[in-house]
Amino acid sequence: MKVSPTVWTRLERVIAGALGSDVSIAELQQAARLDDLIALDSVALLEFTIGVEREFAIRFESDRLNRDFITDLPALVAYLSERQERQVFAEGQS
Amino acid sequence: MPSSAPTLSGLEIASPDVRSAKRPLITSRDLAFLFYYYPLRLLIRIFGERLLSSLLPHAEQACRLLPGFALRNAERRIIRMLEVPPDHARRLARQFMSNRVRAALFDLQLGSEGSVFKPVNLVSHEHLDRALAKGRGVILVSLHTLAKREARMGLERLGTHIWPVIRGDERAYSSHGRILWRFARERLLPIQFTKLNDYITSSDENATLKAVRVLRENGIVVISPDVTTTASVRPVRFLNIDFGISTGSLELARLTGCPLVPMWCWCSDDVCHVEFRPELPVCSGSGEEARSQNLATLVLAMEEQMHAHPDQWEFWNRSRRPVRKEQR
Numbered sequence: 001m002k003v004s005p006t007v008w009t010r011l012e013r014v015i016a017g018a019l020g021s022d023v024s025i026a027e028l029q030q031a032a033r034l035d036d037l038i039a040l041d042s043v044a045l046l047e048f049t050i051g052v053e054r055e056f057a058i059r060f061e062s063d064r065l066n067r068d069f070i071t072d073l074p075a076l077v078a079y080l081s082e083r084q085e086r087q088v089f090a091e092g093q094s
Numbered sequence: 095m096p097s098s099a100p101t102l103s104g105l106e107i108a109s110p111d112v113r114s115a116k117r118p119l120i121t122s123r124d125l126a127f128l129f130y131y132y133p134l135r136l137l138i139r140i141f142g143e144r145l146l147s148s149l150l151p152h153a154e155q156a157c158r159l160l161p162g163f164a165l166r167n168a169e170r171r172i173i174r175m176l177e178v179p180p181d182h183a184r185r186l187a188r189q190f191m192s193n194r195v196r197a198a199l200f201d202l203q204l205g206s207e208g209s210v211f212k213p214v215n216l217v218s219h220e221h222l223d224r225a226l227a228k229g230r231g232v233i234l235v236s237l238h239t240l241a242k243r244e245a246r247m248g249l250e251r252l253g254t255h256i257w258p259v260i261r262g263d264e265r266a267y268s269s270h271g272r273i274l275w276r277f278a279r280e281r282l283l284p285i286q287f288t289k290l291n292d293y294i295t296s297s298d299e300n301a302t303l304k305a306v307r308v309l310r311e312n313g314i315v316v317i318s319p320d321v322t323t324t325a326s327v328r329p330v331r332f333l334n335i336d337f338g339i340s341t342g343s344l345e346l347a348r349l350t351g352c353p354l355v356p357m358w359c360w361c362s363d364d365v366c367h368v369e370f371r372p373e374l375p376v377c378s379g380s381g382e383e384a385r386s387q388n389l390a391t392l393v394l395a396m397e398e399q400m401h402a403h404p405d406q407w408e409f410w411n412r413s414r415r416p417v418r419k420e421q422r
Contacts, residue, residue, distance in 0.1 A: 018380075043326050043345045046302040050349045062310070065303045 007080050010055050011073075018051030019044055034071040045070065052076075058083050120271040127274060134202060165191055168410040175333040176404055189405040190240075196361065197240040212361065214248030217369035222254075222314075225353035225373055231309025234316040235343050235374075235392065236357040237399055238408040241366060245359035246316070248366045256314040259294045259301065259342075261321070296321075302346060309352050316357065317343040319392060320409065330393050333400060344388045347376045356395045360403045371395065 008025045015021050015028075021038050031037050040048065049070055053059055058080075060070075069075060169187040173180060225232045234256065236242060249256060294304045294315070305315045319340045321327070326345065327338040347354040356371040374391050377384035400407060 041326070042299065042302040043342065045299075046306065046345065046349055049303065049306070059310075062307050065307050066300050067303065070303070 007077050007084065011052070011077065011080070014048065014051040014055045018047040028073060031073055034073055040067075040071065052080070056080055056083060057087070117270075117272045117275060120273050121269060123269050124271050124274040127270065164411045171410055172404065175335055176401070177334065178404075186405050187410070190407070190410050193240045193361070193405055197244070200244050211247065211251065212244065212364060212366045214245070214252060215365050215367045216252070217367060219370060221355055221370040221372050222357075225355050226312065226314075228353060229312055230350065230352045231312050232314045233305075233309070233343050233347050233352050233354050234314060234357040234370075235354060235395070236316055236318055236359060237320050237396060237406075238318045239359050239403070239406040240408055241359040241361040241406060242318070242408075244361055244366050245357075245368045249368060254314070255292070256316050257292050257294055257305070257308045258316045259296050259305065259318075261296055296342075302342070305346055306350060309346075309350055315346075317346075319343055320396065328389060330389060332393055333397055339389065339393060339396070341385070341389060341392075344376065344385070344392055347374075348378055348380075348384070348388060351378065354392075356399065358399050358403060360406045371398075 008028060012023065012025050012028060015023050015034075015038070019038060019040075023037050027037060034040065034048070038044070045067060049060065049065070052070075064070075064079070069079075165187050168190050169180075169183050172178060172183040172186050172190075176183070176186075178186070222232065222234075239245075246256060246258060294301050294308075298304065308315050317340075319342070321338075321340050326342045327340050330337055330339050332339065343354060346352065354374045354376055356374065358367075358369040358371065360367050374395055376391070377387050
């Protein structure tokens with residue numbers, strides 16, 4: 001799937017806002033998992049999850065609410081891109 | 095109004111399997127356990143309700159025979175934390191020890207055929223109903239009281255299904271040796287934990303996200319903030335002492351917007367009481383000021399509970415790990 005560059009930018013914004021961490025887009029793109037860049041305890045993981053939901057105006061499906069998926073950056077970005085595309089399509093329809 | 099139990103298919107509730115190779119084969123606690131707990135439990139399994147009901151009225155008398163150290167320790171802390179006169183503290187400490195015996199007997203008879211459950215008296219249930227009506231789930235905050243397990247089971251019987259956040263079976267019997275640990279895993283933990291049905295373990299790396307899943311199904315999660323073993327503990331001044339309070343419930347409420355409702359549980363000889371208090375105001379801001387304000391609100395609610403039911407707190411005579419230096 002083609003990943004929109006804005007997804008990485010928005011993700012960087014969430015990390016800075018919710019976790020207070022200064023991580024560049026390049027670092028994010030190179031990392032396989034968010035845990036590799038930032039130490040995430042359970043509250044930080046929740047902050048990040050809710051931050052992503054607010055930023056992208058989405059709500060994760062119940063089965064996606066787990067650490068494995070949320071911190072898997074390539075999978076998360078692909079998922080967010082798909083959700084973003086669906087949102088644009090839905091807005092276009094209406 | 096009873097809440098409907100959330101159906102959470104695929105939510106794995108098993109806690110991690112932690113076996114420590116550092117454990118000794120057998121400890122002094124194992125011996126006490128094998129000579130005291132297991133025979134008593136066996137007797138209660140055989141005689142069930144009859145034995146239990148004959149034991150309960152004598153709980154207070156039995157407490158007087160307990161080693162003075164535990165009683166004195168509780169008394170000393172009660173005087174320091176609640177600032178009550180010594181004679182009042184002594185009465186409270188005795189009542190506390192009596193409640194401990196009662197709670198232990200309740201645990202012992204779990205799983206036996208003739209299990210005795212007290213009727214449950216719900217007080218101010220409208221606070222829970224009002225919070226549930228918002229449709230965002232409810233976080234119940236309750237101290238570690240001696241009546242917590244009994245109250246939870248009482249609520250289940252009335253149709254109010256709640257998910258407790260517990261420390262998990264990998265921590266239970268942590269001071270026992272390898273022999274009893276194996277025995278406990280096979281025989282005792284199933285009794286202790288299967289009775290809970292659904293729970294979230296705080297050591298689980300997905301604990302908060304599992305709690306979110308429960309809350310999004312408009313479920314109820316119960317969290318006890320008076321623990322010092324989680325990562326989210328913050329030092330506070332609590333009833334005249336330096337204390338560690340877990341802020342997990344506050345963070346969950348702040349980030350998800352779920353109502354935070356205090357729940358007080360206490361048991362008398364005949365009835366188990368569960369009282370719900372008005373929802374606590376939680377600031378949604380992410381700054382330090384909002385967090386401190388939320389913590390102060392929670393501490394106030396906890397202190398209120400301690401003053402209302404001082405003989406129910408589980409930790410009166412337990413050694414608590416001091417707050418780590420880096421958390422100060």
